[in-house]
Structure formats: C-alpha cells, structure tokens
Amino acid sequence: MNLQDFVEKFAEQFDETDANEIQANTVFKDLDEWSSLIALSVIAMVDEEYEVALKGDDIRNASTIEDLYNVVKAKH
C-alpha cells in the first residue's frame, strides 16, 4: 500500500470537497464536509481495500490523513 493511493481512496468518500483540498497532511476533521457518516465510510473503505478493521478510536486519535495511513499500515 502507498500513501498517495490511500489519500485518493480517502478523498473518494467526500462528495463536495475538492480533491485538491485533501492531501496527506490535511487535518481531515477540520473539513466542512467531515461527518460521522464519512467516518463510517472511511472505516468501511479501509476494511474493503486493505482488510484492516479500524476502530472509531483510530479515527478519533488521528489528526492528518497520513496519521491514519500509518495506523492502517501498521495493522496491514
């Protein structure tokens, strides 16, 4: 797995946010569109694409998308 690919898949969970706004160092919870449904979608995407079971706490404790990528990578 690589970071760029992860960021793209993360960005796919959004509908209104411009993909350019979503980078590895983006603090994703600050994005206007961020919601509990998108959080669930990210957990489901990670399960589907990487077969990793993220917890709600993993999302809560991560600040940037790269933080979350590192959690997924460690469990992968």
Next chain:
Amino acid sequence: MWLCGRNQERLEETVSLLAGSDHAFSIGDLTESSYVERLVEQVGQLDGCVFSAGRGLTLPFQFATREKFDEVFNINFFSPIELFRLLVKKKKFCPKASVVFIASIGGIWNISTGGSVYGSSKAALQSIVKFCAKELSSKKMRVNSINPGMVNTPLIRRGTLTEEQLKEDMERYPLKRYGEPEDIAYGAIYLLSDASSWMTGQSLVIDGGITI
C-alpha cells in the same frame, strides 16, 4: 433449561446465574447445519424457546455488499429460523409452547445511519414472527418478538463507535441509560409464561423510551 452457544465459559457463567439445577448446555455454532440437526435431535420436549443469537454491523449502504448481507443475515435471520423450523417439524414443542425471537428496534422503529444491513436482517426476523404466529396458532403455539434498544453487551462494543459516541447516544434515551441484559430477560420471562397466554404475533419494545 437447555442453552446453546459457541463459548463454553459463557454458557457455564449463564447456567451459574440460573435458579434451579436442572439445566444443560450444548456448545456449537448455529450457522453450521450439522450442529443444528444434532441439537434438534438432542433436545427433549420444549415448553418454550428464546432465539437470541445475533450480531451487529455498522456500515454505510454503499459498502453493503452481498457478502456483508450474508454474514449478518446468516446469523440474525437464517440460523434462528432454520433451528425453529426443524424444532417445529420434529415436533419438539409441547402444546401451548411459547417462542420468543430477539429482534430489535433497529430496522423497524429506529432507522440509524449505517444500520441498513443489521436493520433489514432484524426487520425480516420481525416479519416472519407474524407469519409463524399465524400458522402455528393451529397448534396453540405462541410466537412473539422482543425489540430491544441498545443493551450493554459486547454486541454494541465492537469499536466502530467510540465510547464517547455511545455516551452521547445514551443521553438521547429518555431513561438516560442503555438496557441491561436483565431488562430483556424479564420481558422474555413474561412472554414465555402463561401471563401472556393471549398474546401472539406481537412485538414487545423494551428500549428505555427511545422510540417514543
């Protein structure tokens, strides 16, 4: 009383909490048809039965693949219904037996984000309870469901939601707490007993008032 489940330790704990001493348990997985057939052979005549096997899942609809539906429906819908069907077919129920399915408020009264797979499995269960109640009334059997809100068991602590989110959710309950297993067990005792002898095909909502 006969109990069945996958985990010996948990079964022993449950037996230790029961009044009386004439209890037995059987270890196995209700999604395995060979186990279900063996179980049906083993049990004696039943005055009643509670079907409580189930699992949860929180998943946005666009990720709800057939595989995810199968995983959840196999446990929440097909396994209890197949066990029930065989118990009926093999005439394991005494006259006037009472049967209770643990459904949910989810999928019927409560439509929550990410609940489509779980909720629809429980709605299917809820529906078949009424068909069974009607058909089996000729045998004077009663079939009802209990529809709990969130109850403090490992089923609701799968980690998808954080403790913070669960606490927030709990605050939405008029009685300001989640249920305890006993809250549901007392409902099952009522439905199994003659106290409910004129009640069939119904849904007993036990939910701390969340569906008001």
